[in-house]
Amino acid sequence: MCCKHCFIGPCRMTGKNKEEMTGICGASAATIAARGVARYVAAGTAAHSDHGRDLAFTLRAVALGEAQGFKIKDVNKLVRVAKIMGINVEGRKTEEIALDVANEAIANFGRQNGELTYIRRAPKKRQALWKKYGITPRGIDREVVESLHRTGMGVDQDPDSILMSALKTSLADGWGGAMLATDISDILFGTPAPVKANVNLGVLRADEVNIVIHGHEPTLSMMIVAAAESPEMIEYAKSKGAKGINLAGICCTANEVLVRQGVSSAGNFLNQELAIISGSVEAMIVDVQCVIEALATTVKKFHTKLITTSPKAKIPGATHIEFDEHRAMDIAKEIVKLSVDNYPNRKAYTIPDIKEDVVVGFSHEYIKYMQGGTYRGSFRPLNDAIIDGRVMGVVGMVGCNNPRLCQDKYNVDLVKRFIANDVLVVTTGCAAVAFGKNGYLTPEMMDAAGPGLREVCEAIGIPPVLHMGSCVDNSRILTVLSEMAEEGGLSDDIGGMPGVGICAEWMHEKALAIGIYFAASGVPVIFGGDSIVEGSSVVAKIMRDTWFERLKGSLEFLPDPDQIFNRTIELITKRRGVSRRLIFVCVKGISQQWFIPLIREVFR
Numbered sequence: 236m237c238c239k240h241c242f243i244g245p246c247r248m249t250g251k252n253k254e255e256m257t258g259i260c261g262a263s264a265a266t267i268a269a270r271g272v273a274r275y276v277a278a279g280t281a282a283h284s285d286h287g288r289d290l291a292f293t294l295r296a297v298a299l300g301e302a303q304g305f306k307i308k309d310v311n312k313l314v315r316v317a318k319i320m321g322i323n324v325e326g327r328k329t330e331e332i333a334l335d336v337a338n339e340a341i342a343n344f345g346r347q348n349g350e351l352t353y354i355r356r357a358p359k360k361r362q363a364l365w366k367k368y369g370i371t372p373r374g375i376d377r378e379v380v381e382s383l384h385r386t387g388m389g390v391d392q393d394p395d396s397i398l399m400s401a402l403k404t405s406l407a408d409g410w411g412g413a414m415l416a417t418d419i420s421d422i423l424f425g426t427p428a429p430v431k432a433n434v435n436l437g438v439l440r441a442d443e444v445n446i447v448i449h450g451h452e453p454t455l456s457m458m459i460v461a462a463a464e465s466p467e468m469i470e471y472a473k474s475k476g477a478k479g480i481n482l483a484g485i486c487c488t489a490n491e492v493l494v495r496q497g498v499s500s501a502g503n504f505l506n507q508e509l510a511i512i513s514g515s516v517e518a519m520i521v522d523v524q525c526v527i528e529a530l531a532t533t534v535k536k537f538h539t540k541l542i543t544t545s546p547k548a549k550i551p552g553a554t555h556i557e558f559d560e561h562r563a564m565d566i567a568k569e570i571v572k573l574s575v576d577n578y579p580n581r582k583a584y585t586i587p588d589i590k591e592d593v594v595v596g597f598s599h600e601y602i603k604y605m606q607g608g609t610y611r612g613s614f615r616p617l618n619d620a621i622i623d624g625r626v627m628g629v630v631g632m633v634g635c636n637n638p639r640l641c642q643d644k645y646n647v648d649l650v651k652r653f654i655a656n657d658v659l660v661v662t663t664g665c666a667a668v669a670f671g672k673n674g675y676l677t678p679e680m681m682d683a684a685g686p687g688l689r690e691v692c693e694a695i696g697i698p699p700v701l702h703m704g705s706c707v708d709n710s711r712i713l714t715v716l717s718e719m720a721e722e723g724g725l726s727d728d729i730g731g732m733p734g735v736g737i738c739a740e741w742m743h744e745k746a747l748a749i750g751i752y753f754a755a756s757g758v759p760v761i762f763g764g765d766s767i768v769e770g771s772s773v774v775a776k777i778m779r780d781t782w783f784e785r786l787k788g789s790l791e792f793l794p795d796p797d798q799i800f801n802r803t804i805e806l807i808t809k810r811r812g813v814s815r816r817l818i819f820v821c822v823k824g825i826s827q828q829w830f831i832p833l834i835r836e837v838f839r
C-alpha cells in the first residue's frame with residue numbers, strides 16, 4: 236500500500252496492521268486503494284479513448300477528402316452506425332454521412348452534460364441501473380478529468396464514492412472511446428470476417444524483408460500493409476537481394492491487421508523482444524501502448540531499426556517518422572523503403588520453427604450472420620443452446636501477458652478446461668494470440684470441446700474459441716451480450732447472462748478499465764495474479780459484493796487458475812439458475828407425448 240498523490244509522502248503502509256494505518260494526511264487504506272483503482276481506470280480509459288479520438292479525426296479527414304490513400308471500406312457499417320447515432324442517411328452521399336458520424340463521435344469526447352451516444356445501445360434495464368446509481372457517463376474527457384480531480388489529495392475520501400466514479404469512467408471507455416474506435420476502424424478498414432493466418436515467431440521469413448508492426452493503432456499499419464504489397468516496393472526489395480516483403484505483427488496492431496487482412500502475427504506482448512532477438516527483423520514499427528522501452532536497448536545488439544511513428548510516443552535511440560493521415564501512403568512507403576534498405580545488414584539469425592494455423596475475425600456482425608444468414612441472422616441459436624444446456628455459458632478471456640507469470644500458461648490452462656466443459660470462449664488482445672500460438676483458434680479444436688459445445692459449433696460453423704479482435708474490440712463483446720439480451724430467453728439485461736469475464740495475465744491500466752466496464756455492464760469479472768487492492772479488504776469487498784448487489788457485475792482477484800476456473804463455473808451455474816432450465820424442459824416437454832402422463836404420475 237502506497238500513496239504518492241501528494242508530496243507530504245509518499246506514505247507506505249506495510250506489515251500486518253497495514254489496514255489500520257493511515258497516510259500522514261489521515262487517508263485510510265481503503266481510500267488509498269480506491270484512489271489507486273480509479274486512477275488506473277482513468278489512465279486506461281484515456282488510452283483507449285484517445286485511440287478512438289484519432290480514428291474519429293481520420294474518418295473526418297477521409298470524409299473531407301483530405302486523407303491520402305484512405306477510403307471508406309464498409310459503407311453498410313457506416314450506415315448502421317449513423318442510424319444508431321440518429322443521423323439521417325436517406326438520399327445522402329457516403330462522405331456526407333461519414334462527416335456527420337465523425338463529428339458526432341468527436342462530440343462524445345468534449346460533451347459536458349447529457350450522456351454518451353452509445354449508451355442507447357445497452358439494454359434498457361442496464362441504462363436504468365446506470366441512471367439509478369448516477370454512473371451514466373456524460374463526455375469521455377469529462378469523466379477522465381473528474382476521476383483525476385476526485386482522487387487528488389484532499390478531495391473524495393469515501394472509497395465507495397470513488398469506486399462508483401471509477402465505474403462511470405470505465406463506462407466512458409467501453410461504451411464510448413473503445414466502442415467508437417472499433418466501429419470507426421470497421422468503417423475505414425472493413426468489418427472482420429473469418430480469415431486464415433499463422434501465429435508465432437515462425438511467421439518471420441528467412442529470405443524476405445521482415446517488417447514487424449507493433450502497438451495498437453490500425454491507421455498507419457493498414458497503409459504499411461498496402462505499401463508492402465505494392466509492386467514498386469516488392470521490386471525494390473528484390474533489387475536488395477530479398478525475395479519479397481514479409482509483414483508480421485505484435486500485440487494489438489497485429490490483431491487489427493490479423494482479423495481484417497489475415498496478416499500473420501509474430502506473437503503477443505512478451506514476444507516483442509524475442510522477434511528482434513531472432514536477428515531477422517529489418518524494422519519494428521511502433522505506434523502507441525504496450526511498446527516496452529527496453530526495445531531501444533535490444534535493437535542496439537542487432538541490425539533491427541526501431542521506428543516510432545506517433546507524436547505521442549517517442550523513444551530515445553529510435554528513428555522517428557511521424558504519421559500524418561494527410562500523407563499516409565507517402566509515409567508508409569518511406570518506412571517500407573527504409574526497412575528494405577536495412578536487409579543487406581542482416582547478419583546471423585535464427586527463426587524458430589514454430590507457428591500455428593489460426594482462423595480469426597469473428598466480429599459480432601459475423602457471429603450473428605453465422606446464425607441465420609444475411610436476412611435472418613440472429614442470436615437465437617446460441618441463446619437456445621445456452622437455455623437447453625448444450626452450451627453452459629460464455630466466457631470472455633482477454634488481456635495481456637505479464638512477466639510475473641509464465642507466458643500464456645494461465646490463459647491456455649483455463650481455455651482448455653472451459654471448452655472441455657461446454658463453455659464457449661470469446662477472446663481478444665494478447666490472450667487471443669496466446670490461444671492462437673497454442674492451436675486453439677482452429678475449427679479442429681472442436682475435438683477438444685465438450686459434446687454440447689461441439690454440437691453447437693458444428694451446427695453454427697464456428698470454432699469453440701472465437702478471436703474477436705484487439706483490446707479496444709472488447710466493445711464487440713458488449714454488443715454481443717446486448718444483442719443476446721434483446722433476442723430474449725436468457726435475460727433482458729446483460730446482468731443475468733451466464734457469462735464471466737477473465738483477465739488472467741493482465742498488466743496494463745487498460746485491462747483494468749476493461750474489467751471494470753464489464754463489471755459496470757453486469758458481468759462478473761475475475762483477474763489473475765496478485766490483487767491490486769490486497770491492502771484493503773473494504774475495497775475488495777465493495778468491488779466484489781457491493782457492485783454485484785447493485786449492478787450484477789463485480790471484479791475480484793484470484794491468483795490461481797484452479798480458483799479462477801472453479802469460481803467461473805460457480806458463477807455461471809448460479810446464473811443459469813435451475814428454474815430457467817426447468818421452465819425450458821417443461822415447455823419443450825409439453826410437446827412430447829410422454830410428458831403429461833409423466834407429470835400426472837408424479838402428482839398422483
Ligand code: MSK
Nearest residue numbers: 487525634635664665
Ligand atoms: S496489446 S493492453 S498487452 S492485451 Fe492490446 Fe496485449 Fe494487454 Fe497490450
